[in-house]
Amino acid sequence: MSLVSIRDVRKSFGQNEVLKGVSLDIAKGDVVAIIGRSGSGKSTLLRCINGLETYQSGSIVADGIEVGGATTNLRELRRHVGMVFQQFNLFPHLTAAENVMLAPTVVNKVSKAEARAIAAEVLAKVGLSEKMDAYPSELSGGQQQRVAIARSLAMRPKVLLCDEITSALDPELVNEVLRVVEQLAREGMTLILVTHEMRFARDVGTKLVFMHHGKVHEEGVPKEVFAAPRTPELQQFVGQVG
């Protein structure tokens, strides 16, 4: 059974239909790389999965919860579906550890001491043990993004959504973030990434999704799809960015 099941999802912003019937199945442990041109709907699709965007028709079921329903318990859904953003979005008034501890203490009602232990664990995982008490403004972009990943991990998500998480980083900082994601993938974390890092998508991804004009235009095993793109659109796209 798939962990995330997307069925014929349609979404418009006003007159502009950005998702034109997208279907996708994601199993536990999948590392799905969604690629495509800007405006192809890939970020919107990702944001629909945890309810940051609503959609007009179709269905998305994530971890057994129907996302788009009128009575959907988004809080319950988001406890199990984490998200990391392009702009990090760390809470600037809190230290790295406090950023990580916030959701466990507030949402999961974990004690401060326990939350601190979780923070130590997840920050160690992203290689930032020594930065626990640093404020976001004292960290580099790559470090901030790793704290953001740790913050999501603290909730023990079953799926982690990553929305172009290296796009706002200086080139020399990209790899430290990708290494963390790669390690998560190796540990069996289910990941859905919107990315422009083609090499990463090919080497780490278990599934590649190419979106074009609001639809899944091509999907498959990354190495195969990259080696032999079937559609001219993907051929052209890979030619341009690869």
Added chain:
Amino acid sequence: MLQFSFWDILSNLLVATQWTIVLSLIAFFCGGIVGLVLLFMRTSRIAPLEWFTKIYIEFFQGTPLLMQLFLFFFGIALFGVEVSPWAAATLALTFWTSAFLTEIWRGCVESIPKGQWEASSSLALSYIEQMRYVILPQASRIAVAPTVGFSVQVIKGTALASIIGFVELTKAGTMLNNATFRPFLVYSLVALIYFCLCFPLSWWAKKIEGRLNVAR
């Protein structure tokens, strides 16, 4: 006939100043509490709550404070409830203050980047939790300067309570003028006292604003 020396006038004005200060503090704190509740309603994205606060704010910002004082003083009396000038002034100033503070604070809340809302939503925080732990701690830093600045308006606003018979600084000035026939002296002193109350606040507000700008 009773003779008033300069010091008599001044000491009488200073006694009444206490009531200006008390009324200002009550209006400011009660207005702040009501304003905070309204702020939560205004930014809740729950349509009826937003509409209510919008109308409330439009009413209290769009009509003169003097009218509001009259409405509370005479209006409530129509229902057979005796309202003291004290109660009417407190109520009117509280509501008036809350409307302005809500708008000031809403601006501060809206200046917090959307990503802060999205990140905290994605961490499963509820709206109240987002406000409490993520948005307000950041917005309140920005809000201090304009809020202190607005407190000056509250102090000056209390002068209108004199018209419904509440004896504060302005009313005391009017009474002393009637007794002494020295309007220039009396009202100069009244103005000076208001200035001494307001200027430090304006100065402080400017100072905080400057400090926040440097921090950026």
